[in-house]
Amino acid sequence: MPNPTAYVAALAPYQLADLKLAPGIEPIMLAQNESLRAPSPKVAEAIVSAAACGRLYPDPNCDELDSVLRQAYALPDQDRVLVGAGSMELIGVLIRAYVGPGDEVLTSEFAYGYFSVATAIAGADYVQAVERNYTPDVDALLAKVTAKTKLVIAVNPGNPTGTAIPNSEIRRLRAVLPKDVLLVVDEAYGEFSDAWQEPVFDLVAGGDCVVLRTLSKAYGMAAMRVGWGYFPQAVAENMDKLLNPSRISIISQKAALAAILDQGYMRETVRLTLTIADEFKQAMLGFGLSVAQSHTNFILLKLASSEQAKSLEVALRGQGYLVRPMRGSLSDCLRITIGEQAVMQKLAQLIANFVNHSDQ
Ligand SMILES: Cc1ncc(COP(=O)(O)O)c(C=O)c1O
Known part of the structure; x- marks a missing residue:
């Protein structure tokens, strides 16, 4: 039997939800x-018309999506929007691009499970700081920073807790972290807290912060696999080296476009x-x-x-x-x-x- 590398054999797969039911149960x-x-009924229309373009490779830069996202989220001009096959893809590639064996990824106690899998894939160590009252604690995170910390992930609002910290705390975290540590703010559920949180997209201009979002939650598009992030130019250039240029199908691009336009x-x-x-x-x-x-x-x-x-x-x-x-x-x-x-x-x-x- 062919054997994978020892490194792959030792990895544990990400555990998705167990969706098994006894036969006959809906x-x-x-x-x-x-x-x-x-999703918005406009998404279905967009998917049907996208089929006509099915002969061609999709736009690798997702330019149309880039421009509607910039408008909908009031993104500053200077930095880059990157779209992934779900934000999961962007998380995995970010960690592989910035973290290697001997390095540490730091996040909080109850962070989203995929971070530990992506860290293991990069051969790095996964470090978690205690939460208080099911909520990330910026001081506890800062206390865990070492010379090996390369990337810190703040999920706000959090999964699986659902709690959120004020974005002023995210700003404080970024201000105190060393400049060579990349801060990733995962806002997969951001649309549910946008009404009371001021955005943090402006932090990206500092060159050491990435903000991630997804269409899988508030937009009802989990099956279409579209996540996106706002990245500093230099980080996006490194991501480009690892990402498959044709990863977002024309169907997903057009569906996402229709969903974002229907705010x-x-x-x-x-x-x-x-x-x-x-x-x-x-x-x-x-x-x-x-x-x-x-x-x-x-x-x-x-x-x-x-x-x-x-x-x-x-x-x-x-x-x-x-x-x-x-x-x-x-x-x-x-x-x-x-x-x-x-x-x-x-x-x-x-x-x-x-x-x-x-x-x-
Ligand atoms: C906190 C968090 N980040 C990222 C993701 C990945 O979402 P997707 O890959 O569907 O964009 C999820 C999905 O549950 C999540 O809960």
Whole structure:
């Protein structure tokens, strides 16, 4: 049997959500933080018309998308927009470009799981700083910086916690970090907190900060695989060396263009999601459960114990509701994506029945 290199053989694959159900049960997907509704109807029209261009290779620079993103997000002129097959691709390539064996990637305790996988792929060490109250702590991050730290990732709002820190804290982090450390601000859920956070895209002008976003969440485009980031020119030039120039299909480019141009639809999705999230949270609090403050399209529900969290996850799976179990010090929690109102009301009832039953 052919063998991979020892380095690849030793890598652990990224663990996606377990979406297996008993035969005949209809899945209700609440485990991967996708949007509760389909993308703007304009996306479907754009995809149909994109087919006519299917003969040609796609624009490697995504120029049309670049210009609508600059407008929609008021991006300054001087730096570069890069589009990836999801922001996951940009995270992986950034880490490979800036970090190697012996170096350290630093992030906070409950950061998004893919960072550790991308760090292992680069052969580097992954370092995590404690969070307080499920929220990243800038001083704890700064205390972990060493001469080996090459890249720091701040996820704001966070996944799997859903909490957010004020962007003034992100600015303080950037100001204190050494200039040769690249700060990556992952704002995959940024559209859900834009209403109360001032943007940090201007930090990119310093040459040592990247801000990442995605169309997978608020725009309802997870299946189209479009993420983007605002990169300093020099960082983007290094990314260009590693990225496949034809990675974003014409279908994804045109779909993303239509989604970004329909800001009203996206904002409506955000409003709807946050309203349902609040109703669901109030229901959970009413059952005596605790929920971390969320600025995203999911909530982190804390149960009495890891065992209770595990049994609830299994009970919900039996009814087709797929929510995300957590590991380590969050194993007493479940991460639940906010779905449609009727789905969340039914889910709240199932959780109430479970909690009442397990109290007896
Ligand atoms: C914090 C965070 N960053 C990045 C991603 C990657 O998203 P995508 O690759 O779909 O753009 C996710 C997806 O769940 C996420 O939660």
